[in-house]
Amino acid sequence: MIEFQNISKCFDRVKAIDNVTASIGEGHVFGLIGTNGAGKSTLMRLLCGVMKPDKGTILVDGEPVYDNPSAKARIFYISDDQYFFRSGTPGDMLRLYQTYYPGFDTDKWKDMMGKFGLDAGRKISTFSKGMKKQLSVICGICANTKYLFCDETFDGLDPVMRQAVKAVFVREMEERGLTPVIASHNLRELEDICEYVGLLHRGGILFEKDLDEMKLNIHKVQCVVKEESMLQQLKDRLEVMTMENRGALYTFTVRGNRDGVEAVMEQLSPVFYELLPLSLEEIFISETEVKGYDIKALIF
Numbered sequence: 269m270i271e272f273q274n275i276s277k278c279f280d281r282v283k284a285i286d287n288v289t290a291s292i293g294e295g296h297v298f299g300l301i302g303t304n305g306a307g308k309s310t311l312m313r314l315l316c317g318v319m320k321p322d323k324g325t326i327l328v329d330g331e332p333v334y335d336n337p338s339a340k341a342r343i344f345y346i347s348d349d350q351y352f353f354r355s356g357t358p359g360d361m362l363r364l365y366q367t368y369y370p371g372f373d374t375d376k377w378k379d380m381m382g383k384f385g386l387d388a389g390r391k392i393s394t395f396s397k398g399m400k401k402q403l404s405v406i407c408g409i410c411a412n413t414k415y416l417f418c419d420e421t422f423d424g425l426d427p428v429m430r431q432a433v434k435a436v437f438v439r440e441m442e443e444r445g446l447t448p449v450i451a452s453h454n455l456r457e458l459e460d461i462c463e464y465v466g467l468l469h470r471g472g473i474l475f476e477k478d479l480d481e482m483k484l485n486i487h488k489v490q491c492v493v494k495e496e497s498m499l500q501q502l503k504d505r506l507e508v509m510t511m512e513n514r515g516a517l518y519t520f521t522v523r524g525n526r527d528g529v530e531a532v533m534e535q536l537s538p539v540f541y542e543l544l545p546l547s548l549e550e551i552f553i554s555e556t557e558v559k560g561y562d563i564k565a566l567i568f
């Protein structure tokens with residue numbers, strides 16, 4: 269388990285991470301989502317021990333991670349701005365990781381390189397962006413670490429490769445309890461694969477929850493009301509996060525369990541109403557809008 273408490277990190281006057289507390293459990297996929305500049309990459313670097321927090325504690329399976337080779341050996345980090353040696357080949361990467369990760373599975377690496385069609389002797393500088401990401405994923409999987417951090421790794425892969433990598437993650441989770449931590453802007457992708465999601469906004473964590481549980485407690489209500497006064501009653505009785513309307517059709521995002529929301533709607537008895545589930549993308553937009561990150565303000 270990775271536990272972090274009250275961690276903060278500043279770059280000059282920019283508070284990249286501001287007093288964040290959360291944890292990442294084992295054996296399931298944790299998705300890290302957030303607005304641009306929210307601090308996702310910074311949080312990942314802190315959790316992997318690449319950077320030291322200004323304050324707060326980070327424990328990987330009970331051990332501090334920064335400057336601690338034994339905790340770091342349990343983590344493989346695929347950064348979004350990948351660095352490869354000049355003139356280096358995948359074979360050079362293999363030798364480097366074999367030295368650093370004692371459990372590195374060389375047979376699996378060779379097998380995956382073959383299956384993904386990557387040439388171990390070719391200069392990495394001649395690889396496409398997607399091929400470099402594939403190489404990192406293969407190294408990350410074969411390092412056999414307990415935790416695998418992927419910073420926007422999926423975003424550079426084509427749809428077939430994304431499916432292949434997801435299938436590899438699922439296999440590794442089942443076979444050896446791998447815990448992938450994935451930061452991505454592709455929420456549809458994360459929705460398919462993640463069980464837990466953390467939402468960062470302006471350096472702070474807005475929530476860190478089980479995705480299915482989260483979906484049980486946030487709903488989209490579409491309704492047509494008899495008169496305007498009913499809208500106020502609805503706002504008074506439900507925890508409304510966002511509201512918009514197109515003509516007579518009003519759409520609310522509300523917090524609360526389905527039965528409670530339905531009971532209020534039944535009592536108010538509008539002309540028509542319907543409760544719909546929210547996608548992760550809609551939850552993201554609603555939660556960040558509540559915090560002042562309003563999509564309409566960006567567009568109009």
Ligand SMILES: Nc1ncnc2c1ncn2[C@@H]1O[C@H](COP(=O)(O)OP(=O)(O)OP(=O)(O)O)[C@@H](O)[C@H]1O
Nearest residue numbers: 279282283284302303304305306307308309310311
């Ligand atoms: N090395 C650095 N020096 C100065 N400022 C930095 C540095 N790294 C990050 N920041 C700042 O910290 C904040 C968080 O950046 P970070 O890259 O962690 O966000 P992010 O959520 O990964 O963003 P994005 O989704 O746009 O990739 C930003 O304001 C960024 O400008």
